[in-house]
Amino acid sequence: MLNNALPAWKxxxxxxxxxxxxxLLDAPNRFGDFSLKIPGLLLDYSRQRVAGDTLALxxxxxxxxxxxxxxxxxxxxxxxxxxxxRAVLHTALRRPSNEELFVDGMDVMPGxxxxxxxxxxxxxxxxxGKWKGHTGRPIDTIINIGIGGSDLGPRMVVRALHxxxxxxxxxxxxxxxDGADLYNVLQTANPDTTLFLIASKTFxxxxxxxxxxxxxxxxxxxxxxxxxxxxxxxxxxxxxxxVREFGISPENMFPFEDWVGGRYSLWSSIGLSIxxxxxxxxxxxxxxxxxxxxxxFRTAAPEKNAPILLALLGIWNRNFLKSDSLAVLPYSxxxxxxxxxxxxxxxxxxxxxxxxxxxxxTHATGPVVFGTSGTNCQHSYFxxxxxxxxxxxxxxxxxxxxxHPWPDHHAMLISNxxxxxxxLATGRDLVASGNDPQRTFDGGRPSTxxxxxxxxxFNLGQFLALYEHRIFVQGIIWGINSFxxxxxxxxxxxxxxxxxxxxxxxxxxxxxxxxHIKQSGFR
Ligand code: F6P
Numbered sequence: 177m178l179n180n181a182l183p184a185w186k187x188x189x190x191x192x193x194x195x196x197x198x199x200l201l202d203a204p205n206r207f208g209d210f211s212l213k214i215p216g217l218l219l220d221y222s223r224q225r226v227a228g229d230t231l232a233l234x235x236x237x238x239x240x241x242x243x244x245x246x247x248x249x250x251x252x253x254x255x256x257x258x259x260x261x262r263a264v265l266h267t268a269l270r271r272p273s274n275e276e277l278f279v280d281g282m283d284v285m286p287g288x289x290x291x292x293x294x295x296x297x298x299x300x301x302x303x304x305g306k307w308k309g310h311t312g313r314p315i316d317t318i319i320n321i322g323i324g325g326s327d328l329g330p331r332m333v334v335r336a337l338h339x340x341x342x343x344x345x346x347x348x349x350x351x352x353x354d355g356a357d358l359y360n361v362l363q364t365a366n367p368d369t370t371l372f373l374i375a376s377k378t379f380x381x382x383x384x385x386x387x388x389x390x391x392x393x394x395x396x397x398x399x400x401x402x403x404x405x406x407x408x409x410x411x412x413x414x415x416x417x418x419v420r421e422f423g424i425s426p427e428n429m430f431p432f433e434d435w436v437g438g439r440y441s442l443w444s445s446i447g448l449s450i451x452x453x454x455x456x457x458x459x460x461x462x463x464x465x466x467x468x469x470x471x472x473f474r475t476a477a478p479e480k481n482a483p484i485l486l487a488l489l490g491i492w493n494r495n496f497l498k499s500d501s502l503a504v505l506p507y508s509x510x511x512x513x514x515x516x517x518x519x520x521x522x523x524x525x526x527x528x529x530x531x532x533x534x535x536x537x538t539h540a541t542g543p544v545v546f547g548t549s550g551t552n553c554q555h556s557y558f559x560x561x562x563x564x565x566x567x568x569x570x571x572x573x574x575x576x577x578x579x580h581p582w583p584d585h586h587a588m589l590i591s592n593x594x595x596x597x598x599x600l601a602t603g604r605d606l607v608a609s610g611n612d613p614q615r616t617f618d619g620g621r622p623s624t625x626x627x628x629x630x631x632x633x634f635n636l637g638q639f640l641a642l643y644e645h646r647i648f649v650q651g652i653i654w655g656i657n658s659f660x661x662x663x664x665x666x667x668x669x670x671x672x673x674x675x676x677x678x679x680x681x682x683x684x685x686x687x688x689x690x691x692h693i694k695q696s697g698f699r
């Protein structure tokens with residue numbers, strides 16, 4: 177049975193939320209009743225189109241979908257990723273203790289902490305100049321080569337923690353198979369002082385392996401000795417065999433397990449670039465913050481549970497108010513890469529049209545997620561968000577404390593953010609708009625404000641885990657497996673076939689774009 181046949185789903189369909197948002201907002205204590213404060217973070221969902229009875233009905237839906245049961249099964253290491261027959265245990269990576277946790281009869285905690293210890297030693301050695309390049313010089317440039325989850329998470333966190341960067345070390349990220357990505361970075365790098373992190377869960381991904389091979393050639397050409405790459409290449413992966421075949425020995429490999437999904441892997445050794453950019457202590461604080469959110473998600477009552485609440489508001493907007501997209505708008509320049517990370521985390525997880533049992537769904541699942549940093553977004557697509565024909569719910573994200581020394585800038589930033597949220601919610605009617613329909617704003621456009629105390633590693637970890645768990649809860653309510661990604665396979669197979677045609681010297685007789693490119697002197 178699909179979840180839209182559940183009584184709670186039906187009750188939500190019949191639920192008429194007739195009061196306009198501006199009336200709801202006028203209720204005494206609207207902010208107090210429709211906000212949640214947990215240490216380090218405030219959620220203000222007073223501008224969502226919900227009343228108390230809406231939330232109660234949504235909580236009923238969570239109950240009928242057994243969100244809490246599935247949550248507990250995830251944390252316990254049950255194989256809830258059924259289509260890949262895997263546990264889902266990125267949460268174990270941020271558990272501080274060695275308390276046992278068994279998967280397939282094996283306690284996974286010692287392995288996690290062993291890798292963390294090795295990451296710490298390695299990071300310290302690089303920072304202290306004890307890890308030297310082949311010619312005896314210390315490392316001053318890190319190049320992370322990876323794509324998808326092996327790129328977006330660490331890249332976003334390294335960008336977000338700009339104020340925590342270790343001096344004297346530059347960290348680059350290369351992901352695209354467009355050679356220009358690697359080429360541009362190599363122009364600025366010195367092989368003697370450059371360390372490559374080859375980040376790939378599978379160590380087979382086309383883009384990453386092509387870039388890794390090119391980087392190995394670049395280093396080999398400089399040192400005239402492939403053995404020299406020992407000091408310049410490390411691997412972050414689950415695939416020891418492929419890592420060895422590439423020429424990286426196990427002592428230069430930082431492993432993780434297949435129960436860490438790629439898009440949930442920044443907490444694993446895939447986060448080595450974060451530790452190198454900011455220091456291991458900072459990386460640990462990031463893990464601690466995420467663990468704090470894990471504890472909150474596991475223990476807080478559903479009505480006061482931040483991931484459950486956010487997820488339910490998203491379900492209300494997507495399935496009952498029928499909005500197709502979600503704008504994620506960090507009013508924080510240092511969080512500018514958050515939407516890119518979230519796009520993979522959310523859309524690769526919940527962009528599914530078939531239930532866990534293989535049934536075709538008759539309700540909507542994940543929305544299109546997009547966003548850029550505020551206030552830049554106001555000067556690009558906000559016209560459509562305010563007056564377009566689609567209602568686009570928004571997540572506004574900001575920090576109480578600025579990341580810079582200018583309070584005036586921060587006041588302008590925050591007032592702009594709240595102004596946008598208010599304008600979307602309350603609008604401006606025809607009379608107030610001088611009887612000019614072009615200048616009216618309908619209002620009733622929902623948003624949530626997520627306010628972090630400050631953008632420190634702990635809060636960031638907590639905040640990212642909040643989004644991860646929101647995705648999880650929504651996946652459970654939609655009845656899908658949020659942890660596989662079969663939708664990316666077909667394109668990969670077709671690209672492999674096309675590569676063979678494009679690379680072969682034989683003429684292609686087809687009248688199509690492939691032949692056109694070959695005939696135009698592609699090779
Ligand atoms: O895009 C598909 C995908 O499999 C993602 O899920 C993953 O994060 C990315 O490719 C990279 O995979 P890997 O870390 O194995 O190179």
